[in-house]
């Protein structure tokens with residue numbers, strides 16, 4: 352099986368995000384960078400597919416030079432090789448440009464299944480997987496919590512509001528992973544050593560022949576709206592405090 | 608010239624979902640500012656009769672694509688049908704719901720139309736005749752004002768955030784041939800397993816009572832169920848409670864769970880880790896019950912109670928029962 356996992360390097364979930372004074376973006380000097388948590392589920396699933404069915408796992412990432420660390424992390428988990436698309440022309444890439452770059456890379460290699468995260472926790476956009484599937488002309492299965500390979504197709508479980516769908520799709524296809532799919536492994540020490548020698552092909556945008564003109568622009572970045580300061584409810588007895596909360600919810604907030 | 612504000616209505620099992628009316632109401636406001644019409648795409652099998660309901664919330668024209676191939680929802684079929692009617696009419700703006708189905712369709716469709724999309728928006732406005740979509744980024748640690756240069760400008764709107772506003776319009780129905788090529792459909796729904804609890808999904812709930820590690824075990828959640836029952840709400844959980852096996856993954860709120868926007872979120876025995884706040888900070892009112900006065904959840908709470916939740920929650924249930932009857 353030829354399995355591809357797309358990974359993005361993002362700020363750690365604990366990172367403080369500070370908006371630049373002129374609203375042109377965020378201050379990214381102090382940030383600790385990690386693999387997008389949803390991509391960890393994707394890489395783990397890719398490795399499990401390979402362990403069960405044989406084949407090769409290729410990691411593809413679009414991002415600046417530091418994104419190489421994230422590719423190495425995936426290789427240390429057990430992936431075989433990587434492709435790193437790195438080009439300053441892609442600094443303002445939106446979902447469409449990123450998906451175009453991934454599609455251009457992937458078109459040039461054999462693939463049966465492509466795993467993505469359901470969304471990247473920096474832009475929180477959740478678009479790249481489906482756009483990639485569209486650009487490759489193959490089906491997509493998003494927000495998957497269970498995946499089973501049958502030989503020529505995959506069967507997945509996909510929770511929706513108030514129900515769970517079981518869907519079958521012909522290969523090749525794009526699957527986007529969410530929590531519940533698996534428990535991602537940690538990279539072992541020997542894994543980390545081996546990863547250093549695994550091949551990573553570095554490409555620029557020109558080599559892919561794609562347009563780098565973004566369709567969307569974040570015209571302004573703003574801090575989140577401030578919440579009015581809350582009230583701590585005082586009282587001697589739990590019953591008294593509870594009654595006061597109920598009263599406020601009814602009379603002040605008018606939500607019950 | 609691209610003209611008109613369109614929505615893609617969402618229906619399931621022959622009924623429109625609430626998000627469709629939220630979309631229609633939001634689209635009406637934008638269209639009134641632009642002096643344009645609101646169009647709605649309605650896809651499914653035997654769904655024409657739903658069109659009138661959209662009119663009630665301000666839709667002028669409904670484009671109905673009716674075909675057995677559109678039921679149940681399959682991405683490729685719905686994206687193909689929506690792309691066809693959009694290309695024929697060139698609306699300036701297309702809005703979808705940021706529901707599971709809406710997000711799946713929106714991104715595929717934006718890819719097909721080679722345009723831009725702003726996901727999970729909490730506000731939309733018009734500036735210089737263009738859509739400006741306002742959306743949380745970095746799990747709500749900042750917001751972005753997104754402008755799409757390509758056409759149509761697409762956005763998906765977070766459920767439960769946009770108010771439904773009645774505003775009756777004609778909802779003139781135009782049927783179109785979705786022209787779905789059966790050979791292009793590679794996916795098949797094998798089974799639909801419905802949740803039999805009768806509760807709405809957390810993303811659509813008006814009231815959520817959530818519990819964390821402080822609930823001590825699965826039995827602890829019983830008192831939250833009782834409070835939720837009185838408030839006609841749902842029970843959610845922190846990741847700690849889900850990973851401990853006390854609640855299901857579908858109940859998890861936060862960065863790796865669901866993003867929710869209820870009118871009221873009551874956090875019980877939840878410390879308020881940044882990844883939890885990521886999922887619930889757009890709630891309209893937040894109540895925190897925690898015995899640790901320093902717990903970060905209190906920085907987000909409108910009303911905080913520092914006390915033992917096992918004492919406070921049952922009292923809150925009876926106090927609410929008295930008020931709501």
Ligand SMILES: Cc1cc2nc3c(=O)[nH]c(=O)nc-3n(C[C@H](O)[C@H](O)[C@H](O)COP(=O)(O)OP(=O)(O)OC[C@H]3O[C@@H](n4cnc5c(N)ncnc54)[C@H](O)[C@@H]3O)c2cc1C
Nearest residue numbers: 819820821845846847861862863864876877878883898916
């Ligand atoms: C990549 C990543 C993604 C994550 N995603 C999520 C996510 O989606 N959702 C999420 O929730 N977390 C997520 N987390 C985990 C998060 O960091 C926290 O570990 C988690 O939210 C803690 O859950 P908790 O508040 O229930 O538990 P704790 O932090 O242990 O807090 C328990 C609280 O209960 C209080 N308490 C205990 N007993 C009582 C009592 N009798 N009465 C009143 N109060 C009491 C304590 O004072 C304490 O504040 C994620 C973490 C990472 C690294």
Ligand SMILES: Nc1ncnc2c1ncn2[C@@H]1O[C@H](COP(=O)(O)O)[C@@H](O)[C@H]1O
Nearest residue numbers: 357358413467468470471476477478479
């Ligand atoms: N720059 C990138 N390089 C590789 N994969 C990406 C990149 N951006 C997004 N992806 C993939 O697409 C998923 C969804 O990202 P997004 O649409 O940005 O929320 C991620 O979880 C990744 O699997």
